[in-house]
Amino acid sequence: MNHLPIERFYFVTFIILAIILSGLYLLPLLYPFIIGLILAMIIHQPVTALQHRLLLPRWLAIILWLLLLISIITGIMILLITQAILELSTLSSKLLVSIDRFIHQMNQQLQSSEWLQWMEQLEQILTGFSPQLQETVQGNLGELLTSLGNSLKNLISAIFGQLVKFVAVIPNATSTFFIAILSTFFIALDYDKLRDRLHRMLPAERMMNIQLVYNDLRQALFGFFRAQFKLVSVTALLIMVGLLFLQVEHAFTIGMMMGMIDFIPYLGVGVIMLPWILISFIENDYTMVMGLSILFGIVVLVRQFMEPRIMATTIGLNPLITLIALFVGLQLFGFWGLMIGPILYVILLSLWKAGIFHEVWSYIRNG
Known part of the structure; x- marks a missing residue:
């Protein structure tokens, strides 16, 4: 029975780990070009068909197809953003009206005789407790209010933090988009040459x-x-x-x-x-x-x-x-x-x- 040569096993394991780690390190640096390669593969056959059917230069056929893709993507994004803004503005206005109505109902409830009677009963119950227990209850109520206030602050901070992150991503996303489009153009332009070179290698x-x-x-x-x-x-x-x-x-x-x-x-x-x-x-x-x-x-x-x-x-x-x-x-x-x-x-x-x-x-x- 043949045993596994430990040296070759370690060597293969090292190569596999090196490939994985290199991929994880290089992926954030090269992903616009990977997107460009994928897009070039997608449009290669349509570009070739358009080039031969209309007798166009390859660079012009590539530009026409890229313009078509950009137009479709931009149109979908504009439609999504416009519709989302309209719906979110409607929801926000409804939410503000609902909050005002809720606050008004709470104020009416707090001024009602039932609420005042309940508060008097609660005060009578608390006065029957020992001073230490009263301090404990009051302290817990204070901590509850403080916790609710901090939770509201954290929620507002999180919302604004996400908005800041979204705004900060826009320039990077824009540059990535244009780099991917440019890499798509150059890869698609020399697609056949690159494939033939790979075949020879x-x-x-x-x-x-x-x-x-x-x-x-x-x-x-x-x-x-x-x-x-x-x-x-x-x-x-x-x-x-x-x-x-x-x-x-x-x-x-x-x-x-x-x-x-x-x-x-x-x-x-x-x-x-x-x-x-x-x-x-x-x-x-x-x-x-x-x-x-x-x-x-x-x-x-x-x-x-x-x-x-x-x-x-x-x-x-x-x-x-x-x-x-x-x-x-x-x-x-x-x-x-x-x-x-x-x-x-x-x-x-x-x-x-x-x-x-x-x-x-x-x-x-x-x-």
Whole structure:
């Protein structure tokens, strides 16, 4: 029986760890160019078709396709932001009116005879306690009020902190966007040359392995976006039907907007539904509170149930393995792990199909 040569095992382990650490270090520095490479791969065939059909220079065909992509992305963002501002302004005005109404009701309640009678009874009960117990109760009440005040301050500070972070991200996001577009242009311009150079540098067997990994990864990427589109469509449809049942005005517009917001990282439908439920509660509209709460729970449960199944069918993976990849990716990378987890699994599966793991194992065993 052959034993594992410990030196080769340590060497392979060191190389794998070096690749992983290098990737983690270089990814924040190179991700605009990685985005550019992915976009160049996506538009390569349409650019080539446009170039040959209209007899255009390649650079002009690339610019036309990039302008089309930028126009679509910009249009969607403008639509989302405009609709979000309109809805949030409506919600904020309703919230202010509801808070004023709530404060007015509280003032009326505090001046009512029932409240004054209850306070007199509480005062009589407290006077019957020992002085030490009275000080303890008063101290606890003071700490409760102080804690509520500090919680309000922390909430306001957190909101402003998030706004500051969002504003600070805008310049970096803008520069990243333009760098990604420029890198897309230059990579797409020399796409065939770069591919031919890679073919000359690597043996035919290695190119077949790389092509296999590339095909599986492309299928996973397009499958991921198809899955997200299906999930967003289901979310929008559920919300539309639920709001129509609750007889809410503009149910179609609100459902479409929430469906698109559901695709945005770290937001989801809760950013609209939870304040809406709070406003309805303050306004004593308990029927709307129950309806919106049930609708929100249904949307969350349906999405959690369907996401691994849709991801599995569109990407072509086992549902259980997809669920594990989603969970591990979410724990390690946050929201983006929902995309990174399945993609890493696809890469590992492709490397397995290409025989890379078998070759590494053979090297460790036999040299």
